[in-house]
């Protein structure tokens with residue numbers, strides 16, 4: 001039911017569902033349950049308070065609006081009309097006990113449910129992972145893009161795969177005969193300021209904090225693309241720090257991982273573009289595995305062309321956008337950390353042609 005408007009624009013221009021009410025993963029499901037529960041308790045309290053209030057307003061209103069004309073309880077000014085104040089109650093033990101104990105029980109009940117939800121959401125990555133089908137990855141928040149390092153797949157170390165902005169993970173088979181459960185454990189760090197990883201249908205927010213390591217997990221039986229975005233203000237382009245998590249079928253995931261582990265393709269047809277790229281300062285910030293480009297500051301471009309988006313997920317990856325980007329990134333994403341290098345039109349074309357071959 002894709003029916004909520006959404007924060008994250010996608011290259012395909014499809015609105016993606018990011019409703020926390022449509023979870024596809026256990027932590028997100030626990031959070032939805034907690035939301036419903038707390039809302040129901042709150043609505044119950046509201047109903048009781050308003051019920052008592054309305055009852056009192058109606059029951060004890062001054063009868064007819066004839067106003068105060070003197071008189072008292074013993075001798076009303078008008079027969080049948082009560083004009084005196086109702087009896088005043090000072091210090092009633094039963095009432096005091098009732099309104100102390102009842103909220104206490106409610107708060108205790110809410111605390112217990114919240115603690116249980118926390119335990120369900122904050123499952124720590126088991127260690128060691130042997131014999132588990134887990135996927136582990138490190139996520140590093142940067143101004144304003146995401147770096148992913150896939151470390152272990154099915155309990156086995158992989159040749160670390162470094163990619164950006166688009167995370168691929170395998171679908172989990174729980175409930176399906178013979179298919180393994182495949183949890184995903186993420187270790188979250190920041191390269192600069194605080195960010196927050198939030199793909200609402202998969203799990204709650206987890207912050208990426210400089211100098212600190214956080215963890216989160218999710219797993220889902222439903223393949224597809226799930227989007228989200230950085231949920232902690234992190235500077236000028238916070239709104240363009242979009243998250244894309246692809247839940248792949250086992251075959252697609254295996255193919256993706258195998259491809260990502262390879263060094264970059266070297267297509268002789270774009271040799272000139274490769275040479276221009278390697279001769280420019282591009283290499284100070286970007287890595288293309290298999291070449292001399294080993295910069296770590298910007299996104300790894302080894303398999304750039306296998307992604308649907310770039311620039312923190314804000315731009316669809318195609319020749320036109322990439323050329324505009326290389327000509328002047330500041331025009332496309334003001335204050336991003338890549339400057340314009342004043343390259344000639346020819347060189348921009350050559351570099352773009354080369355980058356677009358990096359499947």
Ligand code: CUA
Nearest residue numbers: 195230232234
């Ligand atoms: Cu990163 Cu907001």
